[in-house]
Amino acid sequence: MPNQWFQIINSGDVPEIRIIGDIGTDDNEIDYSSFRGPFLQLASAYPTIKIPIHCNGGSMLEGWPITDIISTSPVNTIGINEGMAASMGGMLFLSCKERWMMQNAMVMIHRPIGGYQGEVEGMEGQVTLMKDMEAKVIAFIMKQTGQPENVVKSWMQPGKMTWLNAQQCLQYGIATKIIESDGVKTAPLVTNKKPSEVWAIYNQLNQNKPEMNKLKMQLIAMFGAFNISNSLTESDDDDRFLAKVKEELTTRDAKITKLENELKTANTAKVTNLINTAKAEGKITEEQVANWTKLAESDFDTVQNALAAMPATKQADTKQATPVVDINAHLKTAPQTPTAPSQVVDVKNKATWDLETWQKQDSTGLLKMKREEWDKYAALFEAQYGTKPDKN
Numbered sequence: 476m477p478n479q480w481f482q483i484i485n486s487g488d489v490p491e492i493r494i495i496g497d498i499g500t501d502d503n504e505i506d507y508s509s510f511r512g513p514f515l516q517l518a519s520a521y522p523t524i525k526i527p528i529h530c531n532g533g534s535m536l537e538g539w540p541i542t543d544i545i546s547t548s549p550v551n552t553i554g555i556n557e558g559m560a561a562s563m564g565g566m567l568f569l570s571c572k573e574r575w576m577m578q579n580a581m582v583m584i585h586r587p588i589g590g591y592q593g594e595v596e597g598m599e600g601q602v603t604l605m606k607d608m609e610a611k612v613i614a615f616i617m618k619q620t621g622q623p624e625n626v627v628k629s630w631m632q633p634g635k636m637t638w639l640n641a642q643q644c645l646q647y648g649i650a651t652k653i654i655e656s657d658g659v660k661t662a663p664l665v666t667n668k669k670p671s672e673v674w675a676i677y678n679q680l681n682q683n684k685p686e687m688n689k690l691k692m693q694l695i696a697m698f699g700a701f702n703i704s705n706s707l708t709e710s711d712d713d714d715r716f717l718a719k720v721k722e723e724l725t726t727r728d729a730k731i732t733k734l735e736n737e738l739k740t741a742n743t744a745k746v747t748n749l750i751n752t753a754k755a756e757g758k759i760t761e762e763q764v765a766n767w768t769k770l771a772e773s774d775f776d777t778v779q780n781a782l783a784a785m786p787a788t789k790q791a792d793t794k795q796a797t798p799v800v801d802i803n804a805h806l807k808t809a810p811q812t813p814t815a816p817s818q819v820v821d822v823k824n825k826a827t828w829d830l831e832t833w834q835k836q837d838s839t840g841l842l843k844m845k846r847e848e849w850d851k852y853a854a855l856f857e858a859q860y861g862t863k864p865d866k867n
Contacts (some may be wrong), residue, residue, distance in 0.1 A: 498533030532562025
């Protein structure tokens, strides 16, 4: 095989090994046995090696050993995608520690392709080999780029070739740097073209190309992370992506609204039942229902405990007015008994107040204490009733 792809630019500078062409064992193709010796020789003499790449792909059996020797080398390897790193050429590019791309260069990723002619057992062996190769490709791309499995697999859909431009490669960690120059335009659209077609159009790199949507692969990854079923690929148009996002947002909004309504209905029923029960037991009057309901809606637990501490009275059959009950006087307390002279507290010094005094003098402050100073509130409650309050 001619060494036209191998060149040392300057023995006093950073040497280059050019991978320009296909990977294989035919004439003018790059094979492992021809690559290994020059690469190891340079790696023993230089701390850095540049590897310019313009590769149409080729044999995985020849390409993987080259990938391994580059990726495991202790020297700094700089892969430079000058135009295209397709198929196995993309794996060679990913094997380098630093990965630079010309701003119009492309990387193509697809599932392994192969064929076999022979007996059934041989065909089965070929299928096993291709599955193993595909698993290696996925694992290698994940390792070199840091992308999750679902993103990498989305680049390897059956029957499709995924082309990624320089900006996308930088975004997904395939490339580490883009080499730009003023006045150079982006590459022409090559989605789903064959490698040979892409190779042919690189003489027209200055043609304009609509910018590819950088968010597509991120959306696919997000859908996968949240277990959202979808069949999107990066080649789908923007309208299909937008429709899926709108569909998902609409579905999620409907679920949230439904849950909020159910919670509101349940809370309303709980409050209504509590207040109606208290009214039926004679603990509050009809005139007090609205006020107690409002309190229960804002702090259900406190009102529930206060009503539980109030004595139930039977409704009289006479037309005598039902005694008016002071709400604040019954928050979190049982029926009151007259205060003995020795139990008189200083109403100006809140530090000396017990639960009963708080209830009488500053019920609003007591509610605030319950929310913000639970331990203090619990101590007062336990001192009053001999049991600890329920925090829930």
